[in-house]
Amino acid sequence: MRTNSLSCLGPHGFHRITYREWGEPDHPHVVVCVHGLTRNSRDFDPLAAHLAKRCRVICPDIAGRGESPWLPHPGDYGYPLYLSDMAALIARAGVETVDWVGTSMGGLIGMFLAAQPGNPIRRLVMNDVGPLVPKAALERLASYVGVDPAFDGLPQLEQYLRQICAPFGPLTDAQWQHLARHSARQRDHGKLGLAYDPAIGDALRAPLTDVALWPVWNAVRAPVLLVRGAESDLLPPDTARQMMATAPAGSRFAEFAGAGHAPMLMADDQITAVEAFLL
Numbered sequence: 001m002r003t004n005s006l007s008c009l010g011p012h013g014f015h016r017i018t019y020r021e022w023g024e025p026d027h028p029h030v031v032v033c034v035h036g037l038t039r040n041s042r043d044f045d046p047l048a049a050h051l052a053k054r055c056r057v058i059c060p061d062i063a064g065r066g067e068s069p070w071l072p073h074p075g076d077y078g079y080p081l082y083l084s085d086m087a088a089l090i091a092r093a094g095v096e097t098v099d100w101v102g103t104s105m106g107g108l109i110g111m112f113l114a115a116q117p118g119n120p121i122r123r124l125v126m127n128d129v130g131p132l133v134p135k136a137a138l139e140r141l142a143s144y145v146g147v148d149p150a151f152d153g154l155p156q157l158e159q160y161l162r163q164i165c166a167p168f169g170p171l172t173d174a175q176w177q178h179l180a181r182h183s184a185r186q187r188d189h190g191k192l193g194l195a196y197d198p199a200i201g202d203a204l205r206a207p208l209t210d211v212a213l214w215p216v217w218n219a220v221r222a223p224v225l226l227v228r229g230a231e232s233d234l235l236p237p238d239t240a241r242q243m244m245a246t247a248p249a250g251s252r253f254a255e256f257a258g259a260g261h262a263p264m265l266m267a268d269d270q271i272t273a274v275e276a277f278l279l
Helices: 041-051 079-093 105-114 135-142 154-164 173-181 198-205 214-218 237-245 268-278
Strands: 002-010 013-022 030-034 056-060 098-103 121-127 184-186 192-194 224-229 252-256
Touching: 002 079, 013 041, 013 079, 030 041, 030 079, 030 105, 041 056, 041 098, 041 173, 041 268, 056 079, 079 105, 098 105, 098 268, 105 121, 105 214, 121 268, 135 198, 154 173, 154 192, 224 237, 224 268, 237 252, 252 268
Parallel strands: 030 056, 030 098, 098 121, 121 224, 224 252
Antiparallel strands: 002 013, 013 056, 184 192
16 A cells, blocks of 8 residues: 555645555556545555455545645535546546545545546446435434544544444444544544544535435446445435436446445455456
8 A cells, every 4th residue: 555645726725635545556447435524545445455456446535534634724625626636636547547436425526527528437336325315314414523522542432433433334343443543633632533624514514405416317327336235324225226227337236234324345245246346
């Protein structure tokens, strides 16, 4: 694994994003893996290590998450900036096409990109997200995103994640420890905080409604692997069925028991499903 960074242009000047790269640096088959709202690139370590045997994998920290610096203007957090940053990252990769694996927010970024004319997305994995995001799921996210709790140490932070992120599914102790270790940032007075800018939760403070993006979904032409946690509240069964009924040719559906929003793509069967679709 190699760690790099990239300078991107936003509404208020340039900012940097950090990304991890796996596999041979000149491999022509590139897979971009993008995390969820409050997560970071290290969520994909198991998947990237596996795929890197046969391709090149790039896992960015979206602005304000992980090791990517917080934006000085919180209002810049949003999909226009994320799409621009990811276009710059794909250009940095130096290839004409990429495969995209996106969890939740990362899946929506991939969907928006794949709906654009002349886009570089060859295959798209949308992990537990679709063009209809229910109000109830947004309200659940709003209950904790941006709260910015403080922890005395990693064990306390890990326990918090096990409660808040229980819908991730049946992870091993080692996997929870991995998530905790890479979800921590050092705060003042020796406390730990979560590794994202609390300001990303500002958008969830406004009155919430269902988010409907069906015209965007209908513009996607790349084959899609739609992944769903069987207990997900963010990707309801009806939405998944409607997506598959109108999905591009070659699309597939995979549902995983014991997980809600969102499967972490760390379990062997989840990794196998992604690998089979992409490779």
